[in-house]
Amino acid sequence: MLFIYNLILHIVYFFIKIIALFNAKLKLFVDGRKETFHALESIKTNDKVFWIHAASLGEFEQARPIIEQLKSLYSDYKIVVTFFSPSGYEIRKNYNLADVVCYLPFDTSKNVKRFIKQVHPDLAIIVKYEFWPNLLNELRKTKTTTILVSGIFRKDQLFFKSYGKWMRNFLSAFNHFFVQNTSSKELLHQVNFNNVTVSGDTRFDRVHKILNQNNTIDFIEDFKNNTYTVIAGSTWKEDEDLLVNYINEVATDEEKFIIAPHKINSESIESLRKSILKKTILYSERNNVNLKDYQVFIIDTIGLLTKIYAYANAAYVGGGLATGLHNILEPATFGVPVIFGGNKYQKFNEAIELLELGGSKTITNQKELNSILANLKKDITLRIAMGERCKNYISTNIGSTPTILEYIKEQIQ
Template identity: 30%
Template sequence: MGPAPAAPRYARRLGGARRGQPREAARLSQVGRCAEGSRARRPARRPIRRPRHPFLLYRGGPARGSAVHTRPHAALARLDLRHPHAHAPPEVSKPSLLYRLSVHVVTRAAPLVARFDKKVARGLDGRRGLAARLGGWGSAERDTKRPLIWMHAPSVGEGLQAKPVLETLRAEHPDWQLAFTFFSPSAERLAKNLPVDVADYLPLDRPSEVSAVLDALQPTALVFSKLDVWPELTLAAARRGVKLGLISATVSPNSSRLRWPTRHWSAPAYRALDRVGTISEEDGERLELLGARPETIAVTGDTRYDSVAERAARLDTTREPLARLAATSADTFTIVAGSTWPSDEAVLLPSFADLLHQLPTARLLLAPHEPNPDHLAAIADRLRHLKLPRPVRLSQLEHAKPGPVIVVDRVGILADLYALGDVAFVGGGFHRAGLHSVLEPAVFGVPTVFGPHWRMSRDATLLLEQGGAVALPADARHPLHSQWLVWHHDPAARRSAGKAAKTMVEEGRGASERTTALVRGLVS
């Protein structure tokens, strides 16, 4: 007998389950189950019950309900984390000259790039006057006698990971001030609905901008969501004595951050972090490679599992447009395709045309990732070439007869639309940008298919392992059509796959409670 396997380094602190390496998806005939001879199914994480907190929308007034008071650092004891001052902090340096030169080059080039990229242009426009806006808020509203938690998330996905933590902090500590920043313009809409005192763009990572925002906010703690740790900001905050945290941290094995030069210039920033909450033990090991100190790391899980479950629990299918879309005959087979790119639609729409010839009761709810006029026109052209009826847009549904294809021409409702599906198609898998959220259909027990570029998604890997999804090959027109027929003709198989998906989400809950405890511990 060989030596006993080593105990997990981080997972044992929080009861997290160690995840194996990603495996290939199953053959289509097996309805997405693991290949024969692979390891048995296992839960994504050990389920931990979390207390329910009211969903609050806070704009400067007292939160509703009574606050829940917690002894300082009691939560850290539950997390098996040492007191924040148990170790001497690392020596804080400044970002490398190479990093500062790189930032300088990128910021000088950004106006030129903005001429051809609307998203970059929006980001530059949004940052104009940023220091003045935050400075004005700081002068009028910042109360230095109250702790201020500054939470940063680069985009919508990371913002959704931060959202339940901010909600719980607001409910438990209504006297604390909360600030939220984001990098991508796509997070503007989310930021307006968060329970924070102030929300705005992240400053460019240059000394003058960083210093101005730190002067304005005077944070007690600065917390990054997922991995977006900016060296200039992080190290400047550390030099001022601001506590630093990273939550829902995950690092892909193929991440460019693990390679030179990114790993070199980001190492001091990761080393300065006081608390790191990772999604899995493997993420903790890779965070160490990036520079994080081992004693700061604990596995807390992924807060998005709590977010999608709580949103699903609040779903009201009697409101429009869900009520209108749900009014179908009993034999309708509904496919919800979400966050699709043209590369997804090149496979999806021909497969649906094949299905419709065999199954006239099939219906496709198509929600493109970017429902701009050009994209919507391209979808209509592709359907015309396939000799399919002209699509009906969601905005026209009240005055038009619904057809087999309904195109969702608005944002913000996709997560709810998945509840109407018999099966789901998640976009991004045929696009190098990466797969979009597979948790949104999974929480409703809807089995899912997606393209071959899924390996960067931990959720997709777990979903495939548990039999709740199918990964398609690059040439997927006929395999996708066949899989839809399998799930239509075999409702038991479809229900089994959906149940596996929903179970995965339920077993992943509890991360918000653990992550909030970690953030709370930064405030001494």
């Protein structure tokens, strides 16, 4: 099966390189990997190295509290962070706590052998669900201490199928699994992996820490002007179409909106602005204007959303109607009721649990969005109750990072 996998892999990568000639994101995916081994030249043979791999930005946020602790506790180690996706790498390529940030090479046997030899990690940390057969095979062969953090397993994954033994065997590369829930632990037990700890999701530690930082943004305060404000973060066009309809047709003058789109290229930002009939301002235009006179504020930059959520009376988190739900824990930590789109959120444990607790609502169409936004606007009791459930949910789920750090300390002594 590994032979077939490798054959398919080479065919797929051949077509990816062709399509990349016409697709900007795939071009980043291909061209970025050309720089990987050059970037790793700063890692010397006598360096002690922690290697952390995250698929994209969400997984990086799960790794971040661990990286911060490793940097603080083991300053004599170098830290290498790799990404699979351009959407993670392009935003965090200058992350200051890492010595090297680069793309993970495509999963060919030749690539991963060269990568592991060049990085020679004392500890490999893989976040959530990046299971590349050749990579895991090489980690196993080199007897590299490897752990999975914030892992989550589902019974429909190949590991747990009768024909998935070939893939299941690669899980033996992991010295320990730190998983988010008991169902993941039980699934691993069923296939005879008992080196499992239910430690939860490290993102809770990350977002809870946000409360201790200075979240003041003067220009957001000026815009909000003590007015009820909905903050829509990481929105895709599918989300924006519904939000804009609500703003244009339902919203009153007593409610304001801050929209932080996932994509911030000039064309999509201008298209969004033109679709809104209410008075709208962009972040890039904020200077020398009276922001309180505007009803809609579009954030056409990155890096501010986490702090902006501190000003929300209600939050809408995007992606659920498009490719996948973005981080709902960031607004939740501020005690803000959370709305998100879509009905395919089963891969997101926090979405399931917050819905069950009543801290969030999910919508699939315009009518549902209009209803929940109108209810949250007029019913302060509902807002407070949902917000408290969100805040309590965060505070009761912190503590994953210390559990993982204790294991790491034992491994590298």
